[in-house]
Amino acid sequence: MSDQKLKRGFASDNNSGVHPAVMEEIMRVNHGHTVGYGSDPFTARAVKLLRKELGEDSEVSFVFTGTAANVLGLAGVTRSWNSVITASSAHIEEDECGAPEKFTGCKVLTVDTPDGKLRPDLLRRHMHGFGFEHHSQPAVISISQSTEMGTVYSVNEIRELAAFAHDNSMLLHMDGARLANAAVSLGLPFRAFTTDAGVDVLSFGGTKNGMMYGEAVCFLKPGLAEGFKYLRKQGMQLASKMRFIAAQYIAYLNNELWKECASHSNMMALELEKRIRMIKGVTITQKVESNGIFLIMPEDVADRLSREYFFYPWNEELSEYRLMTSWDTASDDIIQFADRLSVMMSEHR
C-alpha cells in the first residue's frame, strides 16, 4: 500500500486526522499572547471540564502522548522499588519500549489473559513478598479501558479490581487511551467507571478519537502525586504553548464530541464485525466491544489484503490480525474492505 494515497485503512485509530471541531477550537485560541506552560485561561477551562467529568477532587495535568500519560501517572504514585502489575498485552508492557521501567525504575509484572482483561484471581501469583526487601513491592495494578484487545471492563469488574488493589494497599491505574470508546460501549459517563468505580490514576486520552496530540494525567483522589508538576517537567512533558492542548480538550468535551466520535467508531466496528462474520474461513477471536476487531485469516490473504489496506498483524503464529476503526471510518470503507476480503477468501480456496 502506498502511503501517499491516504486511503482510510484499519491500521490504527491514530492514522486518522483531527476532527474539524478540534481544529476549529485550536484556531480559536490562536490569538494574542497568553502565559505559557499551562497558567493560561484555556488550560484552566479544559481542566475544569475534565474535573466535571471525573470529579472535583481530581488533579489534571496535560502531557503529550499516551505513553507519557501512563508513565508519569505511574511515576507519580510509585517509588523505584515498587512493581506495577498488568496484562501481558498491555500497552505499558508491549508498546512503550521500556519507558515505564526507565523512568520509574519500577518492575512491570505481567499476567497472561485471554481477552486483555485482568481479574483478581489472575493477579494472585504476584501478591507476595510484601515487606520483603528482596522483592519489588507491588504498588499498582494497571488496566486498559478499553483494552488492547478491544474488550471493555464492566463497572463491576473495575470495582472488583479496585477493591482488590486497595485491600492490598495498592492503587488502580487505568490506561484510557480509548476511554471514550469504553464509555460509549458501556453507555455510561466517564465518572461511573473511573472515579466512582475506585480508579486512582487515569490516563485520559483523545488522540485516538479525533484529537491531534495531548493526553491528560488524572489523579482521581486528593493527595496522590505530590510534586507531580516537577515530574512532568523532568519527564519532558511540559508544553510551552499549552493552550493548544487545552483547546483540543475543550472541543472534545464540549457538546460531547468524544461521544459522537467514539459512537461512530464503535458502530463501524460492529458493522465490520457483522460483515466479516459472514465470510467463511475467517474467525473473529475477541468480543467486539469497542473499535477493534481481531480476526484470523489465511496468511496469504492477509498479505494480499495488506497491499490495499494498511493493518497490523497481532499474532503471527496464529495468523491473527487487528483492525481498528476510527472516528472517520465511513460505511463505504467497511463495505469495500469486507468485499475485498470476501473475494480474496473465495479465491483462496
Next chain:
Amino acid sequence: MSDQKLKRGFASDNNSGVHPAVMEEIMRVNHGHTVGYGSDPFTARAVKLLRKELGEDSEVSFVFTGTAANVLGLAGVTRSWNSVITASSAHIEEDECGAPEKFTGCKVLTVDTPDGKLRPDLLRRHMHGFGFEHHSQPAVISISQSTEMGTVYSVNEIRELAAFAHDNSMLLHMDGARLANAAVSLGLPFRAFTTDAGVDVLSFGGTKNGMMYGEAVCFLKPGLAEGFKYLRKQGMQLASKMRFIAAQYIAYLNNELWKECASHSNMMALELEKRIRMIKGVTITQKVESNGIFLIMPEDVADRLSREYFFYPWNEELSEYRLMTSWDTASDDIIQFADRLSVMMSEHR
C-alpha cells in the same frame, strides 16, 4: 496583570501564538489517513527540508519540546558515566528540572560566564580526570545559540569550541531553541554555524518562533546515536500523529518563514533596546543580538510595570529583568511599553 487580557507582553517568545502560515499547513495535512509515528510522507518531506538546511548526512527526528530535544540529543551520544559541560545559565542547567540527569544519568558540569557564552579557557577547569574511573568522563560541550542571555556566538567562536571539543574527544551540542534568531543575527544560513562549524548534535527549535509544538533532534554527522529511535520512544517523545509536527516544519522552512519571523522579532528587540537606552536610570546589561533584552531597573518600577505587562525577573539580587520580543510583537507594543517605563521611571525619582 490579568491573563485574560491576552495583551502582548515580553515574558517569553512562547507566549505568542502560532503563525498563520503554520496553522494553514497543519490544516492542509489534515485529511484522510496516513501512517502514524513518522512513517508518513509529510514527515519525510519535513526531514528532507531540514536536511537541505543542515546537510544530507544529518539524521533528523522530531520530538515535542525543547527540553526533550536537548535531553534526547545528549542521551544519544552519551553513556551514563559521562558528563556534559555547559554554561551556568544554560537551559539544560537552569530550566529543565533535572531532566538531563534523570534521563541520561550524566553529570552536568557548569562554568560561569558573563554573557551566556562558553569559551575554551572557561572550560579548562573541567578538562581533567579522563580515563580515571572515579570521575565522570567529559563527553559533550553544550552551548545555546542564541544564548539564554540573548547573545549570539560567531561562526569562529563555534568553530573554536568544536575544535576544542574534538581535540578532547568530546562532541559539541547546540541548543537551538532560538536558532532562527541567531541565523538572522549572523546573516547566515543555518548550516554555516552548525554543521559546517563543527557542531555534532543540534536541537532545532521553532516553537519560540511561530510554531505550535515540536522540535527536531539533529545528529549532524553519520554514525552518531545508534538506536535513537528507541531512545525517542522510551523517552515518551514519539508522536503518533507525526504529520502535524511535520506540517509545522514544512511551513517553517518553506519560503523562509523562520527568517521572516526571527527578523521581525530581532528588529523589535533592537527597537526596544533603542528606546530603553534613552530612559535615564535603566541599564541594559547584555548585548542585544537576538530577541532578548536584559535590563536593570528599580524594583518598585518593575513591580508597577509588571502589573501592566508580563515579564520575568532574571536576577532578583541585581533587580535585573528579561524582556523577550516575539514574531508578533508590534511596534506599538514597543512604543507603549517604553513610554510606560519612561513615565514610571520619571515618577520614581
Next chain:
Amino acid sequence: MSDQKLKRGFASDNNSGVHPAVMEEIMRVNHGHTVGYGSDPFTARAVKLLRKELGEDSEVSFVFTGTAANVLGLAGVTRSWNSVITASSAHIEEDECGAPEKFTGCKVLTVDTPDGKLRPDLLRRHMHGFGFEHHSQPAVISISQSTEMGTVYSVNEIRELAAFAHDNSMLLHMDGARLANAAVSLGLPFRAFTTDAGVDVLSFGGTKNGMMYGEAVCFLKPGLAEGFKYLRKQGMQLASKMRFIAAQYIAYLNNELWKECASHSNMMALELEKRIRMIKGVTITQKVESNGIFLIMPEDVADRLSREYFFYPWNEELSEYRLMTSWDTASDDIIQFADRLSVMMSEHR
C-alpha cells in the same frame, strides 16, 4: 528459632560463615600499603586465576554482591531500550528488588518454567518486535547455573541456549551465584559450561560457597562492556581495599577450595534428599542436582520444624519449602533434621 543460637540450619548457603582457608588468605594480604581500587598485585593475581578458569580473553571485575554482579554485567551489554529474558523464578526477577530495571532501564521479561531452566521453545513468545521502536529490544537471555530450583543445566542445554541467543543477535548471561555447585554436579571445569558453551557474560560467585563477600563480573569475550570500569564505579561497586576481595578469590581458586566446598555441600544435599524421601507424606518436588532441596510438607509440620531450624517457604500455596545445604553442613545436621521431620510427620497423622 532464636538467632542467637547460631545452629546450622538450611535457610540459605549464605547463613554459613567464611571458610578458614579464605580467612587465612585475607589475613595474609593484610600487611603494609597497597594501591587501592584494584590496581594492587593481589587483584592482578586473582584476575589471573579467574582467567585461567574462564579463558584468557575474559575480562574480570570484582564487585560486592551477586545482585551487583548480575546488574552490572547486564548493564555492560545493554542499552536502556533493551529487554532481558529470564525465568520467572530467576534471582534477577524475584530477588533483586527491581535493581536490574532501576540501573539498566531495561525491561525484564519472564517465562514460566517448571524446573527453573529455560529452553529455546519457552523463549519464543518474547522473540518478536525486533527493530520495532515501540517494543523493548530483546538483547540478553539470562540463566542461573545452578538454578534457583537447585537444578543444573547440562552443557548441551547451555550450548543450545547460546546458539539460540546468538542466532537472534542476543547474548547469553549466566548468574553463577552457585556456579561451583553446578561445576561439581556436572563434573566439569568452569570453562566447559561457560565460555566454551557460548556464555557471554557471567556472574562468578563465591559468597554462597565459603567466601565473605565479593563477586566477579566476567565478560567472556573480547569487546564486550566497553567502559565497564566507569559503570562499576557509578554502580557504587568499586572497592577501595580491593585486595581483600582478591584474597578471597585467590583462596577460593587455589587448591580447588571451591570444589571441596561445593562437593561437600552437594553431597549433603543428596544425603538429605535420601533421608527425606524415606519420610512418608513429604514430597520432593525438584531434582536434587546441586545444594537445594524443595519439598512439600504439611504447613503445621513446617511451622513446628521452623521453630528448630531456620528455612524458607518457597510456595506458600503449595506448602512447598526450600532447604539449602552449605559448605559447613555436617552429616549430623542432616540426620537430626531428618529425624525431627520424621517424628513430626508421624505425630502429624
Next chain:
Amino acid sequence: MSDQKLKRGFASDNNSGVHPAVMEEIMRVNHGHTVGYGSDPFTARAVKLLRKELGEDSEVSFVFTGTAANVLGLAGVTRSWNSVITASSAHIEEDECGAPEKFTGCKVLTVDTPDGKLRPDLLRRHMHGFGFEHHSQPAVISISQSTEMGTVYSVNEIRELAAFAHDNSMLLHMDGARLANAAVSLGLPFRAFTTDAGVDVLSFGGTKNGMMYGEAVCFLKPGLAEGFKYLRKQGMQLASKMRFIAAQYIAYLNNELWKECASHSNMMALELEKRIRMIKGVTITQKVESNGIFLIMPEDVADRLSREYFFYPWNEELSEYRLMTSWDTASDDIIQFADRLSVMMSEHR
C-alpha cells in the same frame, strides 16, 4: 614506584590495611550459621553501638562503600526532581563518577570554596526557583567532615549550615568518610557535631580508618527515608553475610578504636606538616586539621618523589599535591619522606 613493595606511602588512607582489632572481631563472629542480610545479632549489636554514638532515634543501615553511603543516603531523602548542593571539591561531585545523578536522578549543584567548606553566603546563588517547576528543587546541602581538603568544620559552622538548610526546608547531609578524624580534631564525640548540630543524614565511614569495607548510612531523625531498606537492596548494597560488616563496626566503636586510629593519623599529619614547613620552596596550601596535607612543590621534584612514594596530584596547574596519613603511618615514614623531599628540593635549586 612498584606496587609490589607495599611500602607505606601517602596516597590515600585506604591504601593501608585492616587494623588487627578489626580483623580479630571478624574472626570472632565467624562461627556457625546466622541469619543473612542483617537480621543477625551482630548487626543488631553494631547498630546499637552506632545509636549510642548518634542518638537513639537514628536509623542505621550498613552498605559497602562510601560512595554508596552518600548516594543512598541522598536517595533516601530526595525525589528525582530535587537538587543537592555541595562544594566543587566534594567527593559526590568529583569522585563518584556520577553515581548520585544516576541513582537519584537529582541535579548536583556546586559552589567553589577555597578550603572545601561551605558557608551559607556561598550557597545563596542556588537558593532560587523554589516552587518553580522548571527548576530542580533544592533539597539537600551536602558537606564533608572532615573535608576533602583536610579541613574540619566547627560545631558552629555546622549548626549555621543546618539552620540555613532547615530555614529553606532543606536537609543537611554529611559525608563522614573521615568522620573520626574530624571528631579527634574537634575533641568532641560524634554526636556533638552531627545529630546535635542539626545534621539530618550521615555517611559514617570507617574504611579509611582501619576497617576493611562497609559504611553506615545514618538517618539521624525519625521519619526520614521511609522505605530505605528497599532502596538499599535495589541499590545493590545489601550484604548477605552482614555479620562481617557488623563485626568491624563493633571493633571500631568498642574501646574507641576509631579514636586511637584517627588520633594517630591526625598526629602524623601534624608531624609531617611541621617537617614540610621547614623545607624551603614547598608551600602548604590548606590548614592541616585532620589527616591530609596539601602542598605545592616543583613538578619535577614531585615526579622524582613519586617514584619512591605513591601520592596523588591535586591540582596539576598549580603543581599542588595531596598527602594522606593513615592509622598505620609510622614516624619513620614521615621522617624519611620529609628527608627525601628536602634532599630533592635542595638538588632542585
